[in-house]
Amino acid sequence: MKLIVKHYYCFGKKAENVGRNLLISSSWDTIRLDEDESTPFSIPSNRNKWIEKCKNHTIMVERGKAIANFLKIKRKNFKKVISFGFGAGFMEYNLKANYPEIQISCSDxxxxxxxxxxxxxxxxxxxxxxxxxxxxxxxxxxxxxYILHRLDADFNNKQWDKIFCKMNQTGIENILFVPCDISKIGFLLKSKLGYFSQVLQGNKMSFAGYLRNRNQLVALFDNYYKLQEEFPIHDLTGFLLKIK
Ligand SMILES: C[S@@+](CC[C@H](N)C(=O)[O-])C[C@H]1O[C@@H](n2cnc3c(N)ncnc32)[C@H](O)[C@@H]1O
Structure with a gap:
């Protein structure tokens, strides 16, 4: 069974600035440049503060390490990684710190x-x-x-089809697709209940994308890429995809 639900998030004091829809570049810029540099989303302007944040973000440290270890095992295969939708770059910093020999490009x-x-x-x-x-x-x-780390929620099914189709047509061979969560039905329902409870409390909610279960996630790339390997990236699951 393929499942998909819309997901909403409350940005508290920043909710007004972020607006109703997180999925546009100006909304993402708002939370990345938040003057409160301690939020889980913001990128401090001072390099030392940003590095401190990267090093203290335990989950991103472990995910960066896990991807670095995976690349080291496949050392002969990959000389370069490109991370799309890097966000605040926490995982990417830790990946490079654990595997300095790898070339790394980032975009958003x-x-x-x-x-x-x-x-x-x-x-x-x-x-x-x-x-x-x-x-x-x-x-x-x-x-x-090509690393797609926690970007699954940002696009609807049609948009993912367009992305994987374009990557395939360009001849891109290898993708590491790391969804936010291989959601179980319970989790999807909990997200819906959370939404209603926040609205009842009068909080402004921003649309933050789509949550899917595993079958629905696999269906996003299945026409264009085959699932070569599935392995843990600390708390998440990584799908190593090979062009069809
Ligand atoms: C959920 S965040 C994930 C950030 C980061 N990869 C992480 O794991 O923390 C999604 C990111 O995708 C970026 N994004 C959304 N739509 C995009 C698009 N059309 N092209 C490139 N980046 C996009 C957003 O700016 C945001 O930084």
């Missing part, structure tokens, strides 16, 4: 977040603006791994 469609990350993540080989729905995909060859 939120321009202010990109400018900020460029200033703080000086170990990255490239940081740029890239819109996964509108920009032209480039094939950097078989030794490049």
């Amino acid at each position: 469609f939120a321009p202010k977040a990109v400018e900020r990350l460029k200033n703080v993540f000086t170990e990255a080989d490239n940081v740029e603006v890239f819109d996964m729905l509108k920009d032209e995909w480039i094939n950097y060859g078989v030794d490049t791994l």
